[in-house]
Structures are given as C-alpha cells and as structure tokens.
Amino acid sequence: MAPLEPYEKVYVDSDFLDEDEDVHGQISCEECHGGNPDADTMEEAHEGVKRDPTYPDATKSCGECHLDEGHPEIAEKNGTNLHISLSPFKKKIALRANPDSTVGDTIESAMGTHCMTCHSSCGQCHVSRPASVEGGLIEGHLFQKTPPVETNCTSCHGSRVGSEFHGGNEGIPADVHHLEGMDCKECHTGDEMHGSGHDHFDRYEVTNRAKCEDCHKSPGSEADEEAAKPREHPSHTIHQDKVSCQVCHSVSYKNCYNCHVGKDTAGMPYFKTDPSKMDFKIGLSSKISEKRPEEYVIVRHVPVSGSLFDFYVEDALTNVASEPTWKFATPHNIQLKTPQNESCLSCHGNNDLFLTEGDATSWEIKANEAVFVPLKPAPHVRHSWLEQPELHLAKVDCLTCHDPSHATPVEDCMQCHEANTILATDPDGSPDYSLTNWNFTNRELIDKDIYVVGSNTIPGLDLAGILIILLTFAGCAVHGTLRFLCRKRK
Amino acid sequence: MTWNRIDVRRVLRFFVVVAAFAMIFLITPRYTYADESSCISCHTSTKKLLEVIREIEASNPKIEASTESEGEG
Numbered sequence: 001m002a003p004l005e006p007y008e009k010v011y012v013d014s015d016f017l018d019e020d021e022d023v024h025g026q027i028s029c030e031e032c033h034g035g036n037p038d039a040d041t042m043e044e045a046h047e048g049v050k051r052d053p054t055y056p057d058a059t060k061s062c063g064e065c066h067l068d069e070g071h072p073e074i075a076e077k078n079g080t081n082l083h084i085s086l087s088p089f090k091k092k093i094a095l096r097a098n099p100d101s102t103v104g105d106t107i108e109s110a111m112g113t114h115c116m117t118c119h120s121s122c123g124q125c126h127v128s129r130p131a132s133v134e135g136g137l138i139e140g141h142l143f144q145k146t147p148p149v150e151t152n153c154t155s156c157h158g159s160r161v162g163s164e165f166h167g168g169n170e171g172i173p174a175d176v177h178h179l180e181g182m183d184c185k186e187c188h189t190g191d192e193m194h195g196s197g198h199d200h201f202d203r204y205e206v207t208n209r210a211k212c213e214d215c216h217k218s219p220g221s222e223a224d225e226e227a228a229k230p231r232e233h234p235s236h237t238i239h240q241d242k243v244s245c246q247v248c249h250s251v252s253y254k255n256c257y258n259c260h261v262g263k264d265t266a267g268m269p270y271f272k273t274d275p276s277k278m279d280f281k282i283g284l285s286s287k288i289s290e291k292r293p294e295e296y297v298i299v300r301h302v303p304v305s306g307s308l309f310d311f312y313v314e315d316a317l318t319n320v321a322s323e324p325t326w327k328f329a330t331p332h333n334i335q336l337k338t339p340q341n342e343s344c345l346s347c348h349g350n351n352d353l354f355l356t357e358g359d360a361t362s363w364e365i366k367a368n369e370a371v372f373v374p375l376k377p378a379p380h381v382r383h384s385w386l387e388q389p390e391l392h393l394a395k396v397d398c399l400t401c402h403d404p405s406h407a408t409p410v411e412d413c414m415q416c417h418e419a420n421t422i423l424a425t426d427p428d429g430s431p432d433y434s435l436t437n438w439n440f441t442n443r444e445l446i447d448k449d450i451y452v453v454g455s456n457t458i459p460g461l462d463l464a465g466i467l468i469i470l471l472t473f474a475g476c477a478v479h480g481t482l483r484f485l486c487r488k489r490k
Numbered sequence: 491m492t493w494n495r496i497d498v499r500r501v502l503r504f505f506v507v508v509a510a511f512a513m514i515f516l517i518t519p520r521y522t523y524a525d526e527s528s529c530i531s532c533h534t535s536t537k538k539l540l541e542v543i544r545e546i547e548a549s550n551p552k553i554e555a556s557t558e559s560e561g562e563g
Contacts, residue, residue, distance in 0.1 A: 011536060017534075264556045272558070
C-alpha cells in the first residue's frame with residue numbers, strides 16, 4: 001500500500017460537499033469533528049478536534065442518523081463489532097495472565113499502548129485508512145460504502161491473510177477465489193463485519209461469519225441452489241464433519257513467534273517478533289462445536305510468549321501455557337489441488353503434516369497438549385492383516401475398500417477375489433451403473449471428477465476387434481479360394 | 491397590437507435575469523453553509539494544505555514510529 005503524502009491525509013475533495021455525491025457533506029465539519037471554525041488561527045480552530053469522531057463510540061456521530069434510519073440493524077449491533085472492540089484479544093490474554101490484579105492493570109495498560117491500537121471504527125473503514133497504519137482520508141472524505149481492500153482490509157490483515165490471498169508468499173500461489181476475481185466482501189459481508197449482536201470469546205464463534213458452505217453446499221443439502229457449487233468428490237463424503245475444508249485445500253501459510261513489546265528511549269512503543277516461518281500443520285480442534293464439528297483443523301502458531309510484557313512487568317503471563325500457541329486457523333490460500341489431497345496416502349501416514357510435540361518448544365508442550373495429533377501407525381502397518389499389504393496399497397485404490405457409501409470398509413478378501421468382484425461395480429455402488437457397458441469412455445465418471453476404479457470393459461470395442469479379426473481371416477480365405485478357383489491351368 | 495422597442499427590451503431583460511438565476515441554481519454545485527467555513531476553505535485546497543504542512547513540519551518535526559520495531563505485526 002503506497003503511503004500518503006501528509007497533505008493527502010487531510011485533503012477533502014470538493015465533491016464531498018455535493019449532496020448528490022455524498023449526503024454526509026451536508027453536515028457541518030464541527031458537528032462531527034468538533035473544533036472551532038470561527039477561530040482566527042489554525043491552532044485555535046483545531047482545539048478539541050476529534051480525528052475520528054466514530055471511535056470508540058459512534059452513537060453520537062453515526063448513530064444520530066443511522067439508529068433511526070439508514071442502517072439501524074448495523075448501528076444497533078455495532079457494539080459487538082470485533083473490529084472495534086477487539087474483545088477476543090483481551091479475553092485470551094486474560095486467560096494467560098497472572099491473576100494478581102496489580103499485574104492485570106499493568107497488562108491492560110500495556111495492551112492499550114500496543115495490542116489495542118490495531119482496532120478499526122466506522123470512520124476508519126468507510127472514510128479513512130485505519131490509524132494503526134498512519135490513517136489518511138480515502139477518496140477525499142467521500143464515504144465508501146464498501147471499504148477498499150488495499151487501504152482498509154489488507155492494510156491491517158496484510159502480513160498473513162493479505163499475503164496468502166494475493167499470492168504474496170514466495171512460491172505459494174494466490175487463493176483461487178482471488179484468481180477468480182473475488183475480493184474480501186464476496187465472503188465477508190457487511191452483516192458479518194458489523195458484529196453479530198453478541199459478545200464472543202473468539203472470532204470463530206461469530207454466528208454470522210463467512211463459511212465455505214455458504215457457496216459450496218454439502219451433497220444432498222436442502223440449501224442447494226443453482227449458483228452453488230456442489231461438492232461431489234467422494235472425499236467430501238468421507239471427511240465431512242471430521243476434517244475442515246482447509247486441511248485439504250490450504251497450502252503453507254505464515255506462522256509467527258515470540259512477540260515482545262516495549263517503549264524506546266524516546267518513549268515510542270515498539271514490538272519485536274522472531275522471523276515468521278512458512279509451515280503447514282494439521283492439529284486437533286480445540287473448539288469443536290455443533291457448528292464446527294471437525295476434529296482435524298489447520299493450526300497456526302501465534303506470537304504469544306511468556307515474556308511478552310516483560311518490559312512493563314515481569315511474570316505478566318504466568319498462565320501462558322493454559323492456552324494453545326497453535327491456534328485454529330483458516331488460511332486464505334485455498335487451492336483445488338494441494339500436495340495433501342493428491343492421494344489418500346499424501347495425508348494418511350504422512351506424519352510431517354501433523355502437529356506433534358516435536359513442533360513445540362519445551363514450555364509449549366503443555367500448552368498444546370490438546371491440539372497435538374496422536375500419530376497412528378503407518379498405513380502398511382495398519383493393513384498388516386492383508387496377505388500382501390504393500391502390494392495392496394500400491395495397486396488398489398483406497399476407495400475400493402473404503403467405499404464412502406458403505407458403513408464399514410471391505411475386510412473380506414473374497415469380496416474382491418471372486419468372480420462377482422466388487423471391482424466391477426461403480427465406486428458409488430450405484431445399481432444402475434456397470435463398468436461393463438456400451439459407452440466408449442469413462443467420461444461420465446471423469447466429468448464428475450470422481451474416482452475411476454480401473455479401466456472399464458467396453459463390449460462394443462471388444463466386438464469390433466473380434467469382427468475385424470474375423471473379417472481379416474474371412475477376406476484371406478475368400479481371396480485364396482477365388483485365386484484357387486480362377487487359376488489358369490497350364 | 492404592436493410591440494415597441496421598449497417592450498422588447500423589457501422582455502429581453504426579463505429573460506436574461508431568469509436565465510442568470512437559472513444558471514446559478516442549476517450549474518453551481520449545491521454546497522451548503524459548510525463551504526463557507528474555514529475548515530472547508532483550507533481542507534479542499536491542496537495549495538493551502540501544502541503551505542500549512544510545510545510550516546508545521548518546519549516548527550515541529552514529524553514524530554516517526556519507533557525504529558526498534560522488528561518483524562511482522
């Protein structure tokens with residue numbers, strides 16, 4: 001994001017005063033910002049001016065009109081807007097904090113100087129850049145119904161979400177949704193952005209949050225719509241409600257470590273974090289609920305550390321290990337095909353993908369106990385009951401035995417090794433489909449992007465081959481016979 | 491009835507006045523009292539803003555963010 005010149009930050013476009021361009025221009029400046037327009041000097045004129053009259057309380061500035069008309073539904077619930085309240089920040093630090101109230105007060109003060117400055121407000125989304133990125137009016141004070149992505153969404157959500165979504169991490173492609181021309185608002189609607197009306201412990205608990213299923217409906221879902229993209233791949237049936245979408249469709253993302261805050265000799269606040277690391281880890285969900293039933297989720301390392309507030313007070317976070325440092329995450333770098341969804345064995349048995357004790361420093365082991373994945377034996381060990389496990393794993397597709405349409409996997413050898421083998425049936429078990437049919441190709445399977453057990457047998461092709469061979473022999477025989485009969489006798 | 495020269499002048503003068511008012515109301519942007527304020531006269535003028543900011547920067551050097559910050563926020 002290009003920085004603004006100082007004058008650009010406060011330059012008001014004269015279009016703002018045109019009622020047809022922006023009705024807010026009809027309100028006098030001092031009514032929202034205060035100050036004294038009749039003063040003789042600039043200093044006097046700016047005395048008491050509020051740079052952002054919408055923070056922390058927008059009731060007077062925005063609410064005066066928007067509570068009764070305009071968007072009352074927004075104004076009413078805006079107190080629960082996490083962009084303004086940063087409520088989960090405080091609650092999570094409180095869980096890790098020293099229970100001593102004096103220490104608690106110091107932490108709160110330090111958070112006010114550092115963490116809580118990364119908030120937004122009505123104005124800092126719709127009128128200016130957020131103050132945490134040095135502010136500055138966007139579009140000369142003309143109110144923006146939808147905040148611009150670059151200056152207002154990714155100016156704050158840039159180093160992780162922004163880089164992931166726009167392909168800013170070296171070697172990692174941009175999110176497919178971005179490549180399709182979508183931007184933040186396509187998923188994160190205004191309704192979600194303005195709060196849910198409830199105070200939440202965690203942003204993932206927000207009831208009106210964006211969900212993949214809003215567009216990608218579950219198979220058989222009543223909510224299926226024409227525009228919805230159905231999820232027909234058998235993997236969705238197998239993993240639904242067990243594994244989050246990102247586990248299969250996300251790629252490496254940024255993880256942050258070891259944040260410290262303090263003030264320099266001039267009294268200016270600073271933060272220091274260790275270099276970020278690109279990584280991909282599947283962990284256990286610490287927040288399984290009816291709406292998020294998945295057991296396996298993506299986890300991202302957050303930069304919290306026990307010495308975070310040491311500059312202000314030692315032993316501030318005595319309970320730092322009470323919460324995981326690898327947190328539930330939804331990286332914004334979604335891909336249709338990823339290394340882990342190439343095949344079943346890309347994930348099953350690939351222990352490097354899973355979060356284990358080896359990924360944690362000594363003090364973090366206790367903190368992350370609940371999210372570490374207990375490693376299971378390698379696939380060939382788990383299939384050791386088979387006569388030749390390696391051969392089966394190499395030659396037989398997993399779905400042949402682990403058919404999602406069956407309640408239990410195939411464990412009887414004779415189900416395959418007999419004349420009426422299940423290998424000759426459709427992987428979905430559909431009775432109206434046979435792999436020995438008159439169709440020339442597997443297109444009906446390939447088009448649906450579903451697994452093809454093996455080459456099908458095409459009776460038409462077989463018949464044509466036999467006919468060609470028979471006709472060749474018949475032609476030779478007729479030719480020989482005719483030559484014999486028509487031979488010239490000497 | 492015939493029109494004398496004075497009548498024609500009066501009618502023309504009337505239309506000129508009406509046209510002038512129409513020009514004022516239709517073409518001029520409908521600014522409110524806000525455009526009369528000193529806030530507007532300064533904040534809509536790039537020239538004035540540049541002058542003022544130069545003066546401010548000369549007397550009060552800009553306070554930069556701490557150079558001790560490291561890593562990604």
